[in-house]
Amino acid sequence: MSEQNPSGKTARTNAGSINGVSINGESATRRPAVSFISGGDRHIRSRLMLSRVFAWLCRFSTYAALAVLVVLLAAIFYSSIGRLSPDFVTNTNSTSPLKAGILAGLWGSFWLILFTAMFSVPVGVGSAVYLEEIAKDSMLVRIIKVNLANLAGVPSIVYGILGYTVFRTSAAAIATLFDGKHLIGVLGLFKVRLSKLPIYEDNILVGALTLTLVILPTVIAASQEALRSVPSSIRVASLALGATRWQTIWRQVIPAALPGISTGVILSTSRAIGEAAPLIMLGALTYTSMCPGGIESPLELLTKPAQLLQAPLDQFTAMPIEIYDWSKQPDARFTSVAASGIVVLLVVLLSINSVAMVVRHFASRRLKW
Amino acid sequence: MPTLSSGNVPPSVAGVDRDLDMSAHPAAIEARHLDFYYGEHQVLFDVSLTVPERSVTALIGPSGCGKSTFLRTLNRMNDLIEGSRCQGEILVEGQNIMEPAVDVVLLRKHVGMVFQKSTPFPKSIFDNVAYGPRVAGEKNRAVLADLVESCLRKAALWEEVKDRLTTSAMSLSGGQQQRLCIARTLATDPRIILMDEPASALDPASTDRIENLIGELCANYTIVIVTHNMQQASRVSHQTAFFYKGKLIESGPTMKIFTHPSEKKTEDYITGRFG
Known part of the structure; x- marks a missing residue:
């Protein structure tokens, strides 16, 4: 026999017993009865x-x-009770607690979230794809991965300071470089409107870029998690069929991770909508009756196309900032105004979260697991 | 203790003529002096094996003997493992695929692979089969439809799924999923199909279908199959290669390996004394 079969023979000679228990009829001593009561x-x-x-x-x-x-x-x-009524969401702010409404903050938050999502989705998903799918396991990549969690824990006011230093200062520089006249040359189409277009240094884009910094670590982490949950056998099978790495990522991995990614993005965005600290830091308006770009109803998004260009560069306020402002007012009647603001904010948050659920449902239905 | 005789070797599946002289066939794959390392750990030692065109070669051996690693070097799937390294030559259709100039995407299109665990994509049956041609740039819906049908027919799955091509591939049974994966591989029009224990997770009836399929496919394709099932190796292959501890101990016509192996180690493995 070769040295390879130490057990082959012994297993056969012991065939009469299993695990040392005799099966040849030798009776064991009876054990006492048990009760299951x-x-x-x-x-x-x-x-x-x-x-x-x-x-x-x-x-x-x-x-x-x-x-x-x-x-x-x-x-x-x-x-x-006392202020929450339909005109609370159609009025802008006022010094009178009976007339004060949240319209300016609602529109400010709308534009902020729109641009925050536009900035954070490509950057966040791109980073996650790079970290999970493309990057080789190097020291630098490991440091980045560990520190993403730390970045998610950084207080948002710190991002506010960063946003002030980087984005607001840049916006101020751009504002002096491109005054109205320069912009006319760039965009002849909107000549009339743009000639009057002022660029503010505390504009929507600056706010959205800062909020992007706040939620980016969470978006990246959620996307990474979603990408990791895609079984690697799918990637291997795709590559074995002659797909390139990009085709594998774009046609297999991202569609399979999409429900997770979109939920993560929407939930992060709803965190951004409640942020006040970094926006106050940037110098967002606390008291204004102006909606960004002068757009005051969804219909005006269609009827005032020129204003669409103006809105991102306009000054703004946001719902949490207005709530904060009302809660500080000496007039006790503003308490109900602040509370109404909170109710509107909560309704908006709940609707965004239900959109997340719907998106998740449809994204996973397109996958045929 | 089983003894070696031609009477103990099960009959081959239809389409596999084990008495055919394969040395007359031109070589589809020629591996020469192949060494393979995972980091510092060497898993293949000086492996040289020739696979004749349009034949079935079975790779057998105990777990961890390097047969799957060898199989994956043939379409460079091991490239995906960080820190792996390969030395030697592998000629596929006369070209050394270890050259840096080789495009692995083109290589994998011509050298397809079927895995142990069936891995359908979470898409429809149609989209699964059409995936290979689509990533290669085929967009014409009619061409894709013809291709999907012919590949599903070749994989003996068409009759079972023709009425539900748009349903999820995940709704198929295990055996159907594996035949779908074979159809999906055929759709890229490969010359060579590598199979890594394609039936080890399947019930006997499904295994039987896969084995018969291999017998049909070898008329047009070169097949290399890794299997733990010795009976299966003897049923489906023209040529058998026995791996042990990273070395190719012996290779030759299947009937010879299963009745008159030259090496003692091969005989011990085949008769079930270890492994």
Whole structure:
């Protein structure tokens, strides 16, 4: 026999027994009868008790958090009585608590989120694809991956300072370089409007770029997670069929990761909508009755095309900033105005999150798992 | 203890004539003095093997013997593993595929691969089969439809799926999924098909279908198959190569390997004394 079969023979000679238990009829001594009725054994009783206590503690944690949320929501709705009405969302701000509305903040937040999403999706998904699919495992890549988590934890006001230094200062420089006259040369189409177009240094784009910095680490992390959940067998199979790496990423990996990516992006965006600190840092307006670009209703997006170009370069306020401003007002009647603002903000947040659910549903339905 | 005799070798599947003299066929693959390393760990030692055109070659050997690694060097799938290194020559259709100038995308189009675990894409049956031609640039819907039908027919799957080409490939059974993967590989019009234990996760009936399919396909394609199942190797292959601890111990006509192997190690493995 060669040295390769130490066990081959022994296994066969022991064929009469399995795991050392005799099957040749030698009777074993009978063991005492057992009972399965509960309550007999003290040790078991205390273990069961502990198990029940633990379950109750977990239940309590959940419902305690829920109760706080319910109380909070109820309190806000109660306070908002007196101002929450349809004209609250159609009026802009006012010094009178009876007339003050959130329209300017609503539009400001709309433009901010629109541009934040436009900036953060390509950069965030691109970075995630690079880190997960393309980059070789190097020291630098590992440092980047670890520090993405740290970046996500950086307070947003720090990004506000960064945004002020980089984006607002750049915007100021651009504003002096390109005054209205220069822009006419660039975009002859909108001559009349643009000749009056001022560029503000605290404009929507500056705010959106700063908010992009705030949510980018979260967008990248969510996209990375989604890409990692795609089984590698799909990549290998695609490459084995003669697809290039780019074709594999674009036709297989990203579609399979899309539900996860889009949920991550939308949830990050809804975090950005509640951010006030970095915007205050940038010098966003606290009291204004102007909507960016002068667009005050969805219809005007279509009827005033020239204003569309002006909006991103306009000054702005946002919903959380207005809420903050109202809550500081000495006039006690502004309390209900602030509460109404919070209700509107929450409704907007909930709608964005339900969009996330719908998008997730449709993105995963297109995949045929 | 089983003994070696031609009576113990199961009959071959239709289409595989084990008595055919394969030395007359021109070579589809010639591996010469192949060494392969994962980092510092060497897994293939001086492997030289010639695979004749339009034949089935079975690679057998115990787990970790390097047979799958060898298979994956043939379409350079090992390139995907960081830190792997390969020395020696592999001639596919007379060209050394280890040359830096070789485009692995073109190589993999001509040297297709079927994996142990069926890996349908989360798309429709049609889109799965059409994937290879599409990434190669084919856009004409009619051409794709013809190709999908002919490949599914070749893979003996057409009759089962012709009425539900738009449903998810994930809804197919395990055996159907594996035949879909074979159809998908055929769609890139390869010369050579590499199969890495294509039936090891399938039930006996599905395994039978895959084996018969191999017998049909070898009339037009060169097939290299890795298998743990010795019976399967003897049923489907013209030529068998036995790997052990990274070395090619012996290769030759399947009937010879299974009845009169030259090496003691081969005989021990085939008779089930180890492995």
